[in-house]
Every structure is written in C-alpha cells, then in structure tokens.
Amino acid sequence: MSEKVVVIYSGGMDSFTLLNQVIADGYKVFPLTFNYGQKHVREIEAARSVCGTLGLPHKVVDVSAINQLMLSSSLISDSHIDVPEGHYAAENMKSTVVPNRNMILLSLAIGYAVDIGANKVFYGAHAGDHAIYPDCRPEFVKAMDAVSRIANYEPVSIETPYLNASKGEILRRGLAMNLNYANTWTCYNGRGKACGKCGACNERLEAFAENNAVDPLEYE
Amino acid sequence: MSEKVVVIYSGGMDSFTLLNQVIADGYKVFPLTFNYGQKHVREIEAARSVCGTLGLPHKVVDVSAINQLMLSSSLISDSHIDVPEGHYAAENMKSTVVPNRNMILLSLAIGYAVDIGANKVFYGAHAGDHAIYPDCRPEFVKAMDAVSRIANYEPVSIETPYLNASKGEILRRGLAMNLNYANTWTCYNGRGKACGKCGACNERLEAFAENNAVDPLEYE
Numbered sequence: 001m002s003e004k005v006v007v008i009y010s011g012g013m014d015s016f017t018l019l020n021q022v023i024a025d026g027y028k029v030f031p032l033t034f035n036y037g038q039k040h041v042r043e044i045e046a047a048r049s050v051c052g053t054l055g056l057p058h059k060v061v062d063v064s065a066i067n068q069l070m071l072s073s074s075l076i077s078d079s080h081i082d083v084p085e086g087h088y089a090a091e092n093m094k095s096t097v098v099p100n101r102n103m104i105l106l107s108l109a110i111g112y113a114v115d116i117g118a119n120k121v122f123y124g125a126h127a128g129d130h131a132i133y134p135d136c137r138p139e140f141v142k143a144m145d146a147v148s149r150i151a152n153y154e155p156v157s158i159e160t161p162y163l164n165a166s167k168g169e170i171l172r173r174g175l176a177m178n179l180n181y182a183n184t185w186t187c188y189n190g191r192g193k194a195c196g197k198c199g200a201c202n203e204r205l206e207a208f209a210e211n212n213a214v215d216p217l218e219y220e
Numbered sequence: 221m222s223e224k225v226v227v228i229y230s231g232g233m234d235s236f237t238l239l240n241q242v243i244a245d246g247y248k249v250f251p252l253t254f255n256y257g258q259k260h261v262r263e264i265e266a267a268r269s270v271c272g273t274l275g276l277p278h279k280v281v282d283v284s285a286i287n288q289l290m291l292s293s294s295l296i297s298d299s300h301i302d303v304p305e306g307h308y309a310a311e312n313m314k315s316t317v318v319p320n321r322n323m324i325l326l327s328l329a330i331g332y333a334v335d336i337g338a339n340k341v342f343y344g345a346h347a348g349d350h351a352i353y354p355d356c357r358p359e360f361v362k363a364m365d366a367v368s369r370i371a372n373y374e375p376v377s378i379e380t381p382y383l384n385a386s387k388g389e390i391l392r393r394g395l396a397m398n399l400n401y402a403n404t405w406t407c408y409n410g411r412g413k414a415c416g417k418c419g420a421c422n423e424r425l426e427a428f429a430e431n432n433a434v435d436p437l438e439y440e
Contacts, residue, residue, distance in 0.1 A: 104324070114320055146363050
C-alpha cells in the first residue's frame with residue numbers, strides 16, 4: 001500500500017502542480033484546502049473540481065475563525081476592502097498578510113496528518129515569496145519541520161519541494177506533465193473571470209510569459 | 221507604558237495562577253481563551269468572570285473548527301462520549317488528545333500577539349503533562365519558541381514559567397499570592413458542581429492535598 005500524505009492544496013497553480021507531482025510520485029494523497037473567508041473562494045471551487053475528477057478524498061476546513069483573532073484585520077479576508085491592483089510590490093503584499101498565517105495552517109495540516117496516519121505534509125512554499133513573507137522563508141520551513149517532528153507521538157515532516165523554485169519554474173514542471181491550468185484559479189477578485197490586474201494575476205501571467213506559454217484561463 | 225503580552229488562559233487553575241503572576245510582574249496582559257467545543261465550557265465562564273473583575277481585554281476565540289479536521293475525533297470535544305473517570309492513567313489521557321492541539325493553539329496565540337503588537341505569549345505548560353502529551357514537553361516548547369521568533373516580522377517568544385513545576389507547586393505559588401481558586405474550573409464534566417471523579421478533578425484535589433489546603437469549589 002502506498003504511503004499516505006497530506007497536500008495543502010489551495011486550488012491555485014503552485015499547489016495544483018504540487019498535488020499532481022505528489023500523485024505522480026506514487027503517494028496516496030489527501031488534499032487539504034483551507035477556507036479562511038478569503039476573497040479567492042473561486043480557488044476552492046477549482047480545488048473541489050480537480051479532486052472530484054481525480055477521485056481524491058478532499059478535505060475543506062473552514063478556518064474563518066482566524067479572522068476573530070485579528071483586530072486590525074487583513075485585506076485578503078475582508079470582502080469590504082478592495083484588493084490592491086498592480087504588481088506585487090512589497091508594500092501591497094504585506095497588506096495581504098494574516099499574522100502567522102502559515103504556522104496556523106501548517107499546524108492544522110499536521111493535526112490532520114496525525115489523525116489520518118500520514119507522516120508527511122506537502123506544501124507549495126516557493127522562492128517568489130521569500131523576500132516578503134517571513135513565513136515562506138527556508139528558515140521558517142526548517143523550524144516548522146523541526147517542531148512538527150516532535151509535537152505528536154508520530155513524527156510529521158514538512159515537505160516543500162518547490163522551496164527554491166520560482167513560480168515560472170513550478171509552471172515549467174507542470175507544463176512538462178501536461179497539466180491543464182484551466183483547472184486552477186489565482187485572481188484575488190472572485191468575479192466570473194480573472195481580473196488580470198491584481199498582484200496574483202500579474203504573477204501568474206508573468207510565469208506563463210516566462211514559459212512562452214498561453215494561460216488557458218479567461219480574463220476580463 | 222508596560223509591555224503588552226498575551227496569556228493563554230483557559231479558566232483552569234494553572235493558567236489562572238499564570239495570569240495573576242504575569243499581572244503581578246507588571247505586564248499589560250491580553251488574556252486569550254480558546255473555545256474548541258470542549259466539555260469544559262464552564263472553564264470559559266470562569267475565565268470571563270475573572271477577566272471582567274480584573275478589567276482585562278479578554279479575547280475568546282471559537283476554534284471548534286479544529287474538530288472538522290478530525291476523522292477519528294477525540295473525547296474531550298465530543299459531548300456524546302463520556303469522559304473517563306478515575307486517575308489520569310496514560311491511556312485515558314491519550315484518549316483526550318486532539319492531534320497537534322498545542323501547536324494549533326500556540327500558532328493562533330502568536331497570530332494574536334503579532335496583531336496587537338505583543339512580543340511574548342505566556343502559557344501554562346507544566347511538568348505534570350510532559351510524560352503523556354508530546355506537545356507539553358520542554359523540547360516541544362523550545363522548538364515552538366524557535367519557530368515563533370522567526371515566523372513574522374516581529375519575533376514572538378513562548379514563555380512557560382511553569383515548565384518544570386508540578387501542579388502542586390503552581391498551586392503553592394498561587395496560594396502564596398492569596399488567589400481565590402473558587403474563580404477557576406477544572407472538571408471535564410460541565411455540570412453544576414465539579415464531579416470530583418474525573419482525571420482533571422483528581423489532579424486538582426491532589427494538588428490541594430499536597431498543599432494541605434482545602435479546595436473552595438463545591439463538589440457533587
């Protein structure tokens with residue numbers, strides 16, 4: 001029987017690539033999606049659809065309670081505030097940070113792993129986020145891995161195969177696997193079509209341009 | 221102005237002692253209580269009452285979403301399953317463990333600390349739990365402290381002044397401060413009076429006996 005693993009799968013392009021890579025590597029995959037009341041609920045729909053097609057036991061956990069913690073709140077989970085447009089300048093990205101987000105989500109994923117008897121949690125941290133999010137940096141991942149290995153009766157490791165890859169490199173690997181990126185969602189504005197203007201859309205479009213590929217998603 | 225700190229405060233006797241100690245040490249205290257759908261909601265009522273009396277900005281966060289993660293679930297958060305009676309034998313205690321509970325709760329507390337601009341999270345891990353809960357051991361606390369210091373723009377430390385103290389020793393310190401333990405709740409059965417029979421009640425009564433003191437709580 002193949003080894004059970006948890007894959008944190010948002011429905012976006014990086015974790016979609018990761019999900020498919022981990023399946024190709026022969027693991028028995030339990031995808032875990034967090035719904036934290038964010039604007040990109042469209043991502044979750046994409047995740048559900050992909051897991052349905054692949055026949056995977058998809059778990060969606062509502063963690064909107066995180067928002068109760070925040071006094072000064074964050075853009076990404078507050079539907080009354082407009083998402084900043086333009087490139088992901090450091091200032092704009094900072095404003096979309098939920099304090100300690102990745103530690104919170106990884107802790108929940110580790111709990112899920114323990115519960116189902118998995119010893120690995122895969123997540124798609126990548127080089128593009130290092131400079132801006134403290135909780136995407138290699139030092140953070142290493143420290144989370146260390147604590148995760150001793151926090152429960154069974155050790156759980158944090159697996160981040162894209163830690164030193166750019167978004168463009170991740171896409172290159174997915175295109176090499178013939179993945180269909182129409183099954184992913186990236187835009188921070190949850191409208192019918194992707195806006196093509198927010199920081200997330202800009203990064204996505206840049207990754208396709210780097211690969212001389214055309215994004216199959218429809219844009220406004 | 222005194223330094224802001226978060227104190228994880230369940231309403232039980234250990235964290236009640238900790239709360240009062242940290243106040244006595246001169247910090248500006250932000251008590252944080254987790255409601256994870258557990259049987260000891262009476263503890264939360266005790267916590268609210270104490271914070272009201274002390275005029276502290278009490279935050280109660282509903283984390284019952286944690287239960288969504290669990291397939292095989294745990295006794296403590298399932299009101300349909302009886303709490304085991306008798307002494308806290310290792311087997312009974314294991315059955316009350318929510319996978320990765322302390323990492324999840326600490327991650328949320330760290331997020332709250334970042335949000336309010338605090339650099340310390342106090343929690344009442346103590347020696348009595350080391351042998352049984354992996355996420356109460358000094359190695360775990362040390363590893364959580366390490367990751368917590370680098371996970372956000374501002375470092376947050378995990379402060380556990382009772383890490384090597386027994387429950388009896390913690391109570392001794394509280395009695396020396398003239399704390400009134402009628403303002404705490406411990407029993408896992410959320411009835412009108414404490415049952416005096418569950419593992420939590422047994423531990424509490426032992427701590428009072430060690431101090432030759434009488435527990436002011438009413439028992440069935």
